Amino acid sequence: MSSATGDHVSEGATKIIDRIPKAGQEQQLEAAISDIIDAMRNAYGLNSVHVVRPSLPHQPAYRVICTFDSDVHLKAWEASDDHVRLVTAADEFTAGEPQRTWLTGLETWFTLPVSANAGARPPxxxxxxxxxxxxxxxxxxxxxxxxxxxxxxxxxxxxxxxxxxxxxxxxxxxxxxxxxxxxxxxxxxxxxx
Incomplete structure (x- = not known):
C-alpha cells in the first residue's frame, strides 16, 4: 500500500503517524488508512501523502507521512469532520495509541523520503x-x-x-x-x- 499525491517536497508541515494493527485486523486497519487518504486528497494545501507498510519485526506499524504547504492547512485538516470520523474508525483497529510526530521548518531538511528505508536516518x-x-x-x-x-x-x-x-x-x-x-x-x- 503506497500512495502519493503531488510531486514536490513539503515546505510547510509534515505529520507522521505510526499505527500498529491489532492482531488479526491488519486488513481492516489498511482499509481504514486508505479511507483517510482518500478523504485527505480533498484537503486544501496537501502536498503529498505516503504509506509505508509494516516490515516485521523492526517496523510493526503502518507509517503514514503527510505533508501540507503550511501548518495552518494541516491543522485545518485535523480539525475537519472527515478527519475526526475516519481517525476514530481507524482507532478501532489500532493497538494502543498511534504515535504522532509533527515536523516543521529545519526538522524537515532530513526527513525520510518514501523510497528510503523506513526508520533510517542518514549518518x-x-x-x-x-x-x-x-x-x-x-x-x-x-x-x-x-x-x-x-x-x-x-x-x-x-x-x-x-x-x-x-x-x-x-x-x-x-x-x-x-x-x-x-x-x-x-x-x-x-x-x-
Whole structure:
C-alpha cells in the first residue's frame, strides 16, 4: 500500500503517524488508512501523502507521512469532520495509541523520503556535508547580492550580518534544502541490498 499525491517536497508541515494493527485486523486497519487518504486528497494545501507498510519485526506499524504547504492547512485538516470520523474508525483497529510526530521548518531538511528505508536516518557526517555544500554557496551569493544594495553597506556590521543570516535561513529552509536533500537522496538514503 503506497500512495502519493503531488510531486514536490513539503515546505510547510509534515505529520507522521505510526499505527500498529491489532492482531488479526491488519486488513481492516489498511482499509481504514486508505479511507483517510482518500478523504485527505480533498484537503486544501496537501502536498503529498505516503504509506509505508509494516516490515516485521523492526517496523510493526503502518507509517503514514503527510505533508501540507503550511501548518495552518494541516491543522485545518485535523480539525475537519472527515478527519475526526475516519481517525476514530481507524482507532478501532489500532493497538494502543498511534504515535504522532509533527515536523516543521529545519526538522524537515532530513526527513525520510518514501523510497528510503523506513526508520533510517542518514549518518550525521552525511547531513553535515550536505548542509555545508548547500550553505556555503548560499552565503556567498547572498553577500554578493547584498553588495549591490548601497544602503546595505551603510548599516552597522551586526545589523547587516543579521539581515544576511535571516535571508540565508529563509532560503535554506524553504527553497534550497527541501530540493537539495531530494537531489542528494541517492547518497543520503542509499538503497539496502
Amino acid at each position: 550525521a557526517y552525511k547531513m553535515a556535508i550536505t548542509t555545508y555544500i548547500a550553505l556555503f554557496p548560499t552565503i556567498l551569493l547572498v553577500h554578493a547580492a547584498l553588495a549591490y544594495v548601497p544602503e546595505f553597506g551603510a548599516l552597522p556590521t551586526i545589523l547587516g550580518n543579521g539581515i544576511a543570516v535571516a535571508i540565508v535561513v529563509v532560503l535554506m529552509t524553504y527553497v534550497i534544502m527541501p530540493r537539495f536533500t531530494r537531489l542528494m537522496a541517492f547518497w543520503l538514503y542509499p538503497p539496502k541490498h
